Amino acid sequence: xxxxxLRLWLLLGLLLLATLVxxxxxxxxxTPHTVFERLLAHDVLDFEVWNHRLPRxxxxxxxxxxxxxxxxxxxxxxxxxxxxxxxxxxxxxAGLALTVAIISWPHLPIAWLPLVACLGGAGxxxxxxxxxxxxxxxxxxxxLSGVAIAVTLSSVxxxxxxxxxxxxxxxxxxxxxxxxSRNWHHVALVLPFLVLIPVxxxxxxxxxxxxxxxxxxxxxxxxxxxxxxxxxxxAVLLTSLGVGVVGPIGFIGLVAPHMARRLVGGHHQYLLPAxxxxxxxxxxxxxxxxxxxxxxxxxxxxxxxxxxxxxYFLWLLARFRG
Amino acid sequence: xxxxxxxxxxxxxxxxxxWLSLYSxxxxxxxxxxxxxxLVHQGRVGGNMAYIVAQLRVPRAVCAALVGACLGLAGALxxxxxxxxxxxxxxxxxxxxxxxxxxxFSTGLVAPPFAGxxxxxxxxxxxxxxxxxxxxxxxxSPTTAQGRLVLAGVAxxxxxAALTRLTVILVEAQxxxxxxxxxxxxxxxxxxxxxxxxxxxxxxxxxxxxCAPRLNLINLGEDAARxxxxxxxxxxxxxxxxxLLLVGASVCAVGPIGFVGLIAPNILRQFLGNDYRxxxxxxxxxxxxxxxxxxxxxxxxxxxVETPAGVVTALIGAPFFLFLARRAL
Amino acid sequence: xxxxxxxxxxxxxxxxxxxxGLSFAPPAGKVTALIGPNGCGKxxxxxxxxxxxxxxxxxxxxxxxxxxSLSARQLARHIAFLPQVLPVPEGVSVRQLVAYGRSPHNxxxxxxxxxxxxxxxxxxxxxxxxxxxxxxLADLSGGQRQRAWLAxxxxxxxxxxxxxxxxxxxxxxxxxxxxxxxxxxxxxGKTVITVLHDINQACRYADHLAVMHGGKLVxxxxxxxxxxxxxxxxxxxxxxxxxxxPVAGTPMCLVEKSTRAKA
Numbered sequence: 076x077x078x079x080x081l082r083l084w085l086l087l088g089l090l091l092l093a094t095l096v097x098x099x100x101x102x103x104x105x106t107p108h109t110v111f112e113r114l115l116a117h118d119v120l121d122f123e124v125w126n127h128r129l130p131r132x133x134x135x136x137x138x139x140x141x142x143x144x145x146x147x148x149x150x151x152x153x154x155x156x157x158x159x160x161x162x163x164x165x166x167x168x169a170g171l172a173l174t175v176a177i178i179s180w181p182h183l184p185i186a187w188l189p190l191v192a193c194l195g196g197a198g199x200x201x202x203x204x205x206x207x208x209x210x211x212x213x214x215x216x217x218x219l220s221g222v223a224i225a226v227t228l229s230s231v232x233x234x235x236x237x238x239x240x241x242x243x244x245x246x247x248x249x250x251x252x253x254x255x256s257r258n259w260h261h262v263a264l265v266l267p268f269l270v271l272i273p274v275x276x277x278x279x280x281x282x283x284x285x286x287x288x289x290x291x292x293x294x295x296x297x298x299x300x301x302x303x304x305x306x307x308x309x310a311v312l313l314t315s316l317g318v319g320v321v322g323p324i325g326f327i328g329l330v331a332p333h334m335a336r337r338l339v340g341g342h343h344q345y346l347l348p349a350x351x352x353x354x355x356x357x358x359x360x361x362x363x364x365x366x367x368x369x370x371x372x373x374x375x376x377x378x379x380x381x382x383x384x385x386x387y388f389l390w391l392l393a394r395f396r397g
Numbered sequence: 398x399x400x401x402x403x404x405x406x407x408x409x410x411x412x413x414x415x416w417l418s419l420y421s422x423x424x425x426x427x428x429x430x431x432x433x434x435x436l437v438h439q440g441r442v443g444g445n446m447a448y449i450v451a452q453l454r455v456p457r458a459v460c461a462a463l464v465g466a467c468l469g470l471a472g473a474l475x476x477x478x479x480x481x482x483x484x485x486x487x488x489x490x491x492x493x494x495x496x497x498x499x500x501x502f503s504t505g506l507v508a509p510p511f512a513g514x515x516x517x518x519x520x521x522x523x524x525x526x527x528x529x530x531x532x533x534x535x536x537x538s539p540t541t542a543q544g545r546l547v548l549a550g551v552a553x554x555x556x557x558a559a560l561t562r563l564t565v566i567l568v569e570a571q572x573x574x575x576x577x578x579x580x581x582x583x584x585x586x587x588x589x590x591x592x593x594x595x596x597x598x599x600x601x602x603x604x605x606x607x608c609a610p611r612l613n614l615i616n617l618g619e620d621a622a623r624x625x626x627x628x629x630x631x632x633x634x635x636x637x638x639x640x641l642l643l644v645g646a647s648v649c650a651v652g653p654i655g656f657v658g659l660i661a662p663n664i665l666r667q668f669l670g671n672d673y674r675x676x677x678x679x680x681x682x683x684x685x686x687x688x689x690x691x692x693x694x695x696x697x698x699x700x701x702v703e704t705p706a707g708v709v710t711a712l713i714g715a716p717f718f719l720f721l722a723r724r725a726l
Numbered sequence: 727x728x729x730x731x732x733x734x735x736x737x738x739x740x741x742x743x744x745x746x747g748l749s750f751a752p753p754a755g756k757v758t759a760l761i762g763p764n765g766c767g768k769x770x771x772x773x774x775x776x777x778x779x780x781x782x783x784x785x786x787x788x789x790x791x792x793x794x795s796l797s798a799r800q801l802a803r804h805i806a807f808l809p810q811v812l813p814v815p816e817g818v819s820v821r822q823l824v825a826y827g828r829s830p831h832n833x834x835x836x837x838x839x840x841x842x843x844x845x846x847x848x849x850x851x852x853x854x855x856x857x858x859x860x861x862x863l864a865d866l867s868g869g870q871r872q873r874a875w876l877a878x879x880x881x882x883x884x885x886x887x888x889x890x891x892x893x894x895x896x897x898x899x900x901x902x903x904x905x906x907x908x909x910x911x912x913x914x915g916k917t918v919i920t921v922l923h924d925i926n927q928a929c930r931y932a933d934h935l936a937v938m939h940g941g942k943l944v945x946x947x948x949x950x951x952x953x954x955x956x957x958x959x960x961x962x963x964x965x966x967x968x969x970x971x972p973v974a975g976t977p978m979c980l981v982e983k984s985t986r987a988k989a
Contacts, residue, residue, distance in 0.1 A: 276835075277834060277835070279835070279836065280829065280834065280835060280836035283818075283822075283826055283829075283836065284826060284829055286813070286815035286818070287813060287815060287823075287826065288809055288811070288812075288813040289778075290773075290776070290778050290807060290809040291807070291808075291809055291813075291875075293776070293777070293778050293798070293807075294776055294778070294802060294805070294806060294807035294809075295802050295826065295827070295829045295830060295882065296798045296799040296801070296802030296803070296829055296830035297798060297829075298797075298798045336816060336817045337817075339817075340817035340818065340819070340822075340862075341815050341816045341817030341818045342817070342818060342819075342822050344835070344836060346817070
């Protein structure tokens with residue numbers, strides 16, 4: 076276990092570098108020097124950096140970190156490396172709620188959207204909890220039932236979208252998740268996340284103990300039931316908040332915690348921050364690639380996170396044999 | 398006794414649904430007489446309405462039945478060879494892989510220029526997905542938890558769906574088709590699809606039936622089956638090829654439709670037990686019934702707008718899957 | 727004098743009762759071994775003492791205070807529990823694991839104070855883990871891993887230590903070391919209660935035996951007083967000769983045959 080703290084700093088540096096690249100890249104390529112100049116100048120009329128790329132990058136960082144943290148918490152509570160918020164139906168529940176809102180009330184002010192998403196995400200999680208009560212807890216059944224709920228909810232979403240013609244980019248946003256046209260208004264929506272970070276990080280110590288097994292955790296003084304509930308609630312809020320702004324982007328909550336664990340180990344005081352940094356990094360990367368690969372058209376970030384994330388997950392599955 | 402009742406019941410409902418779908422919920426006013434004329438006289442008698450029935454409705458109903466049969470068969474085969482009740486083409490990512498193959502073909506990215514190129518691509522896509530899921534999910538290891546294969550399948554399906562979207566976006570840069578691509582619909586099928594489907598269904602079905610007794614033995618465990626003379630590797634290969642043909646044909650014809658292969662065999666198991674000599678043919682029939690019903694619903698639900706049949710099967714299938722998962726694990 | 731006391735305990739779930747009407751007060755500062763045939767309820771009783779299982783009836787007290795009135799943290803400062811199956815959390819080093827033992831004492835974030843650090847170092851030294859301190863748990867052998875968990879339990883510094891079948895997966899040299907350690911802990915004033923399978927080990931290393939059968943406590947006392955051929959036949963269904971063990975002078979059972987009635 077070589078110096079996890081050093082690795083955390085390295086991750087932060089990597090994230091800053093990625094952000095710089097993200098600010099430079101796009102239909103119009105800017106040199107880093109130009110980017111710095113424009114950042115400092117803070118010209119309200121500057122389209123490229125201030126109005127388009129900077130808010131977008133900020134949102135990518137915050138939402139990605141939210142997904143990564145939520146994923147790490149979920150995996151810590153359920154103790155199943157195959158678990159993640161999207162596999163638990165939270166992402167799809169939030170996505171469905173958003174779709175219903177967009178279709179039924181097209182003029183809903185965007186400030187309401189995160190709230191709607193949170194309600195939907197909580198609904199998905201509640202369905203999952205209800206489904207798994209009364210039977211002894213099994214990690215695989217939990218994950219599977221999450222898959223079933225997720226598929227149900229996303230089918231309903233798909234049905235709604237296909238039968239209500241929408242602006243195509245909005246539809247894609249609701250189905251796959253994308254950062255298209257996210258601007259400063261949306262940044263304000265993600266700010267509550269800054270309150271949730273300290274809450275999530277307080278879960279580090281109980282999560283360490285939960286990893287030792289229920290009996291040991293209990294014997295070391297963890298209030299198990301209360302901890303699990305508050306941890307899941309935190310994860311649901313974080314995920315729903317992210318979905319509320321960027322749509323149902325998948326795989327970050329699944330992959331970031333694993334990568335983090337390989338880098339800094341299983342001690343949650345390092346693992347949680349690392350998962351956040353890696354989640355942010357992944358989403359910034361996905362968004363940058365999405366904007367540049369076929370410029371001026373865009374590939375939704377959700378497509379790219381799946382393309383990067385799914386093979387990694389499969390590799391994980393192969394390693395996790397037996 | 399119960400079996401015969403079940404068989405007859407399914408066949409009757411299949412015939413009934415087939416008949417209904419010939420003339421109900423159409424933007425034109427069709428009557429039963431038109432349906433009869435269209436079906437029996439192929440539209441040469443009875444005027445324009447009968448002609449519409451013959452040209453549009455009959456092929457559509459036939460396709461629906463054939464697609465349902467293909468998917469039901471594939472599901473039964475996969476469940477038999479893996480001894481996993483949750484095995485099915487859509488849950489294991491095979492359908493999504495086939496859809497990716499089709500997308501690559503239709504957008505011209507990977508398009509073998511000979512006849513049957515489309516079918517080849519769907520089968521290849523499905524095959525790749527199958528390999529990935531089965532080897533990574535530990536399908537052949539006796540100690541694997543049942544759910545792992547499904548989790549691997551879900552991941553592969555998500556990956557293939559994303560790659561399909563990516564393909565369409567890259568080539569057409571016209572995102573509308575992206576949405577419809579992954580939905581699976583019978584809206585535009587005609588004689589060409591029927592001609593593609595019926596040989597594949599026939600070959601696949603007969604092959605599956607031939608494998609049925611050996612699948613019964615596999616159910617006892619692979620060691621027991623081996624000691625009773627079943628060539629396991631050969632059986633796996635045959636099931637693999639037959640399922641791919643069935644799934645590939647159905648995806649090629651109508652796009653990805655899910656959950657049929659999951660629902661049909663599991664419902665039948667309630668009545669028939671685990672005897673694959675009955676499960677296989679009846680899964681085909683029940684599958685046909687399900688897709689016919691879904692197609693009818695797809696026109697009825699938001700009439701006159703059509704919902705893709707794939708969405709309807711998902712809406713029915715996913716809760717069913719939930720119910721199954723609770724019991725199966 | 728006992729720190730722990732159980733009165734008229736009933737433990738079970740649904741309609742099944744595993745432990746019935748059990749009253750027991752393990753002696754403080756001694757090693758007590760809970761023994762009995764499979765399914766007699768010994769692990770269940772131990773887990774009830776650790777408050778992992780809740781009794782449906784009866785009362786458990788710690789130093790006169792009812793269990794129900796103590797918070798999880800408070801209880802954890804007095805009672806430490808070593809589970810039978812030791813999970814292997816990924817990416818955790820030996821030092822980190824032992825440090826988790828201080829959780830009932832340290833802050834919300836898990837920061838270790840000076841005295842916390844001292845306990846951790848002492849525990850690691852005692853169990854000869856200094857060399858392995860930064861190795862990942864997953865890379866250790868079964869015996870080494872158990873030593874790491876034991877160090878964690880020691881670092882917890884609780885006056886009562888409960889061990890659930892700790893010798894089951896160990897080879898004999900590790901078993902002996904573990905049993906010697908239990909004796910040392912008792913000599914330092916801790917109350918040690920352990921579930922053991924091997925009667926002779928229990929007789930040799932425990933100061934006090936509690937024999938359970940069918941959810942009830944059937945015998946309770948020093949090994950020399952409790953162990954007899956009659957008890958062995960009644961509870962364990964074996965015919966034995968009881969002799970005095972030549973090295974330690976404790977009772978030893980030589981098995982002649984099984985007396986279990988064949989159906």
